[in-house]
Amino acid sequence: MTNKPHLTFDLNIPGVSTGYLVVPEGTDHETLSLPVFYCNKGEGPRLLITGGCHGNELEGPIVARRLVDWLPKAQTCGKVIILPELNPLAVRAWTRNTPADGLDLNRVFPGRVEGSVTERIADAVSRVLVPSVETIFDLHSFGPDWEFPPASITHPVADADLMAKTLQMTEAFKLPVTLLWERDDTPGMFDTFAHSQGKVFVCAEFGGGTVGAVSLSIYEAGVRNALIALGLVEGKAEFPSFRHQKSGQTLETLSSDFLISPVPGIFEPRCAALDIVKKGDLLGILHSMDTLSADPQIIYAPAGSTVCAIRSGAHVEANERLVYLSRPLKL
Numbered sequence: 001m002t003n004k005p006h007l008t009f010d011l012n013i014p015g016v017s018t019g020y021l022v023v024p025e026g027t028d029h030e031t032l033s034l035p036v037f038y039c040n041k042g043e044g045p046r047l048l049i050t051g052g053c054h055g056n057e058l059e060g061p062i063v064a065r066r067l068v069d070w071l072p073k074a075q076t077c078g079k080v081i082i083l084p085e086l087n088p089l090a091v092r093a094w095t096r097n098t099p100a101d102g103l104d105l106n107r108v109f110p111g112r113v114e115g116s117v118t119e120r121i122a123d124a125v126s127r128v129l130v131p132s133v134e135t136i137f138d139l140h141s142f143g144p145d146w147e148f149p150p151a152s153i154t155h156p157v158a159d160a161d162l163m164a165k166t167l168q169m170t171e172a173f174k175l176p177v178t179l180l181w182e183r184d185d186t187p188g189m190f191d192t193f194a195h196s197q198g199k200v201f202v203c204a205e206f207g208g209g210t211v212g213a214v215s216l217s218i219y220e221a222g223v224r225n226a227l228i229a230l231g232l233v234e235g236k237a238e239f240p241s242f243r244h245q246k247s248g249q250t251l252e253t254l255s256s257d258f259l260i261s262p263v264p265g266i267f268e269p270r271c272a273a274l275d276i277v278k279k280g281d282l283l284g285i286l287h288s289m290d291t292l293s294a295d296p297q298i299i300y301a302p303a304g305s306t307v308c309a310i311r312s313g314a315h316v317e318a319n320e321r322l323v324y325l326s327r328p329l330k331l
C-alpha cells in the first residue's frame, strides 16, 4: 500500500473509469478517498473539472455530478477528469474552510505531502491530476451572503499568450458575466498554481450559495458551452437566459474596486448586481444595531461603474467588503 497520493485507476485505459484520488493519512486525519470520474475518448483536449473546493458552494459539485451522467454519451474526443468534491470535509460541514485544520483549500496550493489534511488534498491534486491536463475548470460559488451574477472568472496572468488563451476560454462559457478579477497577491490559490504550470484555468462563480434549479441550469449551460468550445462535445453554444439578457458582457474588477463597511451592522442593499450606477448613487445602507439613535451609514457609488457583487442578508463587521465595482474590460 503506497503512502503517496495516487489514483486507483489508470488514465491510459480508454472509455469510462471511476475510482478515487487517494489522499494519504496524516496525524490529523485518516486516508481520504475522493471519488473521481474519467472519460477517455482518445486524442484531443485534456480537461480537469473540480467542484467543492469551498464546502459552502454546492452548485459546483451538483453540476459536476450532472456532467458525470451525460458526458460519456456526449463526449466525442479527448480526456475529461471530474472530481466533484475537492474538499468533502468542508462540504459535509457546509463551511468554506476544512473543520479539521481550519484551512482554506484555495489558499494552500500546491500543498504539502507532510502537511495537514487540507494541504495533503492540494498536494494530491497538484501532483496527480494537474500534470495530466492542459485546461482546468474549478466550479465555485461566490458564497451564501453575496448577490453575484452567474460568471466565469479568471485572474490576470503575466504570460500574455496564456492570458489570451485563458480569457478566450473564460468567455467561451457564455455566461452573463465574464470577469477579469485583479487580486492582490493571494498566496496558495489553485489558479495561481495552475497558471504557473502553464495551464488554462477558469473559475465559475455564482452568487447566493443557495442552490436553486434556475441557477443550476445556467451554471450547467455555461460548462456545456465551454466543453463545446474545447471541441469535447458537439453542439451549439447558447447564452443561458438570465434577467432577459441576450448576451454576456466582459468586465474587470481591480484590486481596489471594493467598498468596505465603516462600522459593524446589517447591510441593506439598495441596488443589484449588474446595475449600472453613477458617482453618488445610493448602493446600500449599513444599519448599526447597537443603538437606534445613530444615523445609518449611507454607502454611495464613488464613481460610475457596474455593480459586480453586493452583500445580501448579512451582518457585517467593520472593514468587511460590501460591494465590488467593475467596468467593461478594455484590452
Ligand SMILES: [Zn+2]
Binding pocket: 053, 054, 057, 140, 141, 142
Ligand atoms: Zn469558492
